[in-house]
Amino acid sequence: MDAVEQSEDQQTSAITGGIGALSLSSTDDPLTSQFGTLNDLCYELSSLQDLASRGSWRSILDKVARARKLSLLSKPHEHLTYLSYNVLALTKLRRFAEAAAELDSLDDGLDSSSYLYESYPHHYPNGSGSMVPFVLRWLHAELPSKLGKRQETLDRFYGLLDLVRTKLNDKLSKGASVSAGLWRKRQVFVINSIISHHLSHKEFSVCLDLMKDLISLRGDTEDQNPVLLSKLGYIQMQYGDLEGAKATFDKIEGLVKEKADDVEMKNLVSRNKALVYLVAKDYVSAVREYEECMERDASDVVAINNKALCLMYLRELSGSISVLESALERVPTVALNETLVVNLCSMYELAYVNHSDIKRTLSNWIARVAPDDFDTSCTRI
Amino acid sequence: MSSGRQVQHSLAFRVMRLCRPSFHSETPLRFDPCDLIAGEDLFDDAVAASNLPRLLSNHTLTSPKSTDSSDLTYRSRFLLHDPSDAIGLPGLLILPQAFGAIYLGETFCSYISINNSSNFEVREVVIKAEIQTERQRILLLDTSKSPVESIRAGGRYDFIVEHDVKELGAHTLVCTALYNDGDGERKYLPQFFKFIVANPLSVRTKVRVVKEMTFLEACIENHTKSNLYMDQVDFEPAPHWSATILKADGHHSEDSALDRDIFKPPVLIKSGGGIQNYLYQLKSSSQGSAPVKVEGSNILGKLQITWRTNLGEPGRLQTQQILGNPIARKEIDLQVVEVPSVIMLEKPFLVHLNLNNQTDRTLGPLRYGCPKVMLLRTRL
Numbered sequence: 155m156d157a158v159e160q161s162e163d164q165q166t167s168a169i170t171g172g173i174g175a176l177s178l179s180s181t182d183d184p185l186t187s188q189f190g191t192l193n194d195l196c197y198e199l200s201s202l203q204d205l206a207s208r209g210s211w212r213s214i215l216d217k218v219a220r221a222r223k224l225s226l227l228s229k230p231h232e233h234l235t236y237l238s239y240n241v242l243a244l245t246k247l248r249r250f251a252e253a254a255a256e257l258d259s260l261d262d263g264l265d266s267s268s269y270l271y272e273s274y275p276h277h278y279p280n281g282s283g284s285m286v287p288f289v290l291r292w293l294h295a296e297l298p299s300k301l302g303k304r305q306e307t308l309d310r311f312y313g314l315l316d317l318v319r320t321k322l323n324d325k326l327s328k329g330a331s332v333s334a335g336l337w338r339k340r341q342v343f344v345i346n347s348i349i350s351h352h353l354s355h356k357e358f359s360v361c362l363d364l365m366k367d368l369i370s371l372r373g374d375t376e377d378q379n380p381v382l383l384s385k386l387g388y389i390q391m392q393y394g395d396l397e398g399a400k401a402t403f404d405k406i407e408g409l410v411k412e413k414a415d416d417v418e419m420k421n422l423v424s425r426n427k428a429l430v431y432l433v434a435k436d437y438v439s440a441v442r443e444y445e446e447c448m449e450r451d452a453s454d455v456v457a458i459n460n461k462a463l464c465l466m467y468l469r470e471l472s473g474s475i476s477v478l479e480s481a482l483e484r485v486p487t488v489a490l491n492e493t494l495v496v497n498l499c500s501m502y503e504l505a506y507v508n509h510s511d512i513k514r515t516l517s518n519w520i521a522r523v524a525p526d527d528f529d530t531s532c533t534r535i
Numbered sequence: 536m537s538s539g540r541q542v543q544h545s546l547a548f549r550v551m552r553l554c555r556p557s558f559h560s561e562t563p564l565r566f567d568p569c570d571l572i573a574g575e576d577l578f579d580d581a582v583a584a585s586n587l588p589r590l591l592s593n594h595t596l597t598s599p600k601s602t603d604s605s606d607l608t609y610r611s612r613f614l615l616h617d618p619s620d621a622i623g624l625p626g627l628l629i630l631p632q633a634f635g636a637i638y639l640g641e642t643f644c645s646y647i648s649i650n651n652s653s654n655f656e657v658r659e660v661v662i663k664a665e666i667q668t669e670r671q672r673i674l675l676l677d678t679s680k681s682p683v684e685s686i687r688a689g690g691r692y693d694f695i696v697e698h699d700v701k702e703l704g705a706h707t708l709v710c711t712a713l714y715n716d717g718d719g720e721r722k723y724l725p726q727f728f729k730f731i732v733a734n735p736l737s738v739r740t741k742v743r744v745v746k747e748m749t750f751l752e753a754c755i756e757n758h759t760k761s762n763l764y765m766d767q768v769d770f771e772p773a774p775h776w777s778a779t780i781l782k783a784d785g786h787h788s789e790d791s792a793l794d795r796d797i798f799k800p801p802v803l804i805k806s807g808g809g810i811q812n813y814l815y816q817l818k819s820s821s822q823g824s825a826p827v828k829v830e831g832s833n834i835l836g837k838l839q840i841t842w843r844t845n846l847g848e849p850g851r852l853q854t855q856q857i858l859g860n861p862i863a864r865k866e867i868d869l870q871v872v873e874v875p876s877v878i879m880l881e882k883p884f885l886v887h888l889n890l891n892n893q894t895d896r897t898l899g900p901l902r903y904g905c906p907k908v909m910l911l912r913t914r915l
Contacts (some may be wrong), residue, residue, distance in 0.1 A: 189583045192572060195572055209609035209613070243703040282576070283579050287571055287574060287575060291575075298895065299562075321575075328579070330558065331578045333584065343615075346621035350563075350622050354561060356806075379618075382619040390801075393843075393844075429626075433847045456626045463556055466553075471646070471691070500551070501594070504551045527576065
């Protein structure tokens with residue numbers, strides 16, 4: 155990235171380019187504020203964000219390439235934002251080596267003074283601090299594991315956790331409460347990412363310790379997050395501690411009783427109950443719980459997927475196939491996920507001697523409907 | 536899978552091992568929009584901070600509630616809904632994706648589907664499923680008494696079989712179907728699915744006797760490819776023995792203010808060679824009372840082990856009888872009851888001895904004496 159090497163001409167044109175008040179005035183009039191809308195924050199950011207929401211990651215790559223080629227970006231931070239979307243898009247498309255190469259192209263890494271607001275006083279007269287979008291730091295930590303260097307990723311994430319904690323303390327001491335709130339969320343985000351890596355390597359004791367840390371960050375028992383506690387229950391179930399999982403789910407049910415009207419919470423409790431039935435091999439009761447979830451929320455894809463599995467264990471292979479097929483038809487944007495497709499294809503392989511035809515039909519439908527980042531290898535064709 | 540040599544079969548068996556499912560887990564690529572749309576320190580600025588709520592109200596920045604089925608974007612693949620979504624454990628279950636390894640003490644469970652892939656109905660189908668091992672043939676399913684009347688063209692007949700695995704080595708699931716095909720010809724279809732059963736654990740024991748107390752050390756080693764959650768490891772003592780498990784002092788992390796219930800540290804033995812040690816103190820209940828000693832070896836009892844893997848998939852084994860040290864049989868028990876504390880040279884003294892015959896037969900004759908050699912050697 156050559157932000158520092160921008161020519162005098164480009165800098166001047168940026169200042170007089172007429173994109174709102176820019177950096178010349180420090181007015182906080184919302185009509186001319188530089189933070190009012192997404193596009194105020196960054197050139198055509200709204201469009202980038204829209205493409206990302208649709209899963210059109212290839213279009214994002216095109217858009218970034220075009221902006222760079224036609225020099226449409228005028229400010230240093232815009233280059234970084236576009237770079238972030240680019241690296242993210244490459245990662246989403248599983249082009250990990252290219253994503254890592256793009257990150258490596260940043261001069262001196264993410265902590266370089268090239269990426270501080272104060273390095274460009276004519277662009278950001280009162281600005282201070284880092285203009286690096288946090289997602290870049292996260293991707294920098296995550297990418298080595300996608301390239302087979304798992305230990306490097308863990309080292310980077312633990313290092314990132316340190317950095318986040320330092321920043322958080324700094325913001326708290328400066329009294330920047332909004333920023334501190336964001337850094338607090340980033341702390342949780344990084345710990346969660348670390349847990350996901352230890353989970354994928356079945357390092358359950360470490361996961362439990364980290365979950366304990368997360369839960370105690372929240373403090374008061376009444377203030378606990380039922381969704382987070384449910385993950386603890388799933389971890390306990392995954393390694394086989396059924397009693398521990400049940401105790402956790404009971405605790406969650408107690409917490410949720412107050413939020414009686416929240417469909418999401420009701421379904422969470424029902425799905426947890428269904429799991430307890432499932433591990434006791436009472437598949438009929440599990441199906442009943444999942445059906446209640448689906449009545450409250452027809453796009454509860456976890457309930458749909460898990461109900462289909464229960465039907466299989468009840469010897470109803472046809473029933474399980476139709477539950478998954480109908481979900482894909484009714485609510486494709488929620489139901490189309492790789493796990494559900496893997497399950498459906500396993501069922502096809504069992505139900506049909508010549509299963510390649512039906513899998514091809516599914517695969518063709520997916521090609522028409524799926525977002526760019528959908529991993530088609532899950533159909534095992 | 537085997538098929539008939541020149542026989543064209545209308546039916547075919549499809550088999551899938553149905554052990555318990557697992558939770559799908561992977562690091563998601565889902566983010567908080569604030570981490571993407573702006574520099575990480577931008578909101579240090581008071582003006583920027585005050586605009587944050589308005590920025591976030593943009594519809595593309597909030598992950599939709601799942602109840603909003605009119606939303607047709609893939610935002611939920613890109614944005615975090617709850618912060619804990621970043622753990623990547625949505626609670627979605629996934630079917631077993633491979634046959635996997637199977638171990639002694641587990642339950643073999645399988646979904647078996649017999650498919651009619653021909654264009655004709657087949658009739659009078661007698662289906663049998665058996666497990667064949669080196670030692671025996673175990674029948675799991677037999678429809679001879681009430682054959683399946685018909686399986687239509689393109690149809691299926693499904694069943695689930697379960698078998699507790701109690702032998703090591705090669706096992707074969709033999710599925711056979713005897714049926715009338717579309718031409719009325721009676722055909723026989725055998726299919727064979729082989730698997731090997733391995734030993735999941737090894738248990739090494741040591742018995743030590745320290746000052747009349749017997750201790751049993753047991754070391755369990757995990758030879759499987761999964762971590763094993765030790766649900767129960769119980770020592771069942773033989774008659775006349777009682778056992779108490781000895782545990783080390785608790786780790787400091789157990790004394791936290793948080794609920795002990797949900798954070799009881801699990802006993803998890805790591806895959807591929809991990810070990811866990813157990814220590815039991817054993818007491819013979821026949822100590823003190825009239826003893827009935829068994830000649831030769833001493834049976835202490837056995838260990839009952841129950842472990843669990845994904846979603847509580849259980850396995851159970853018990854060890855063979857664990858033997859203690861053979862009891863030294865003493866026929867005569869001689870105890871000194873009283874000896875004077877001061878003995879004067881060349882003056883006689885009184886010694887009180889107790890002699891017990893511990894056998895159930897008369898022993899004798901008793902001879903006693905003090906060898907002169909010993910007296911001369913006595914020093915004061």
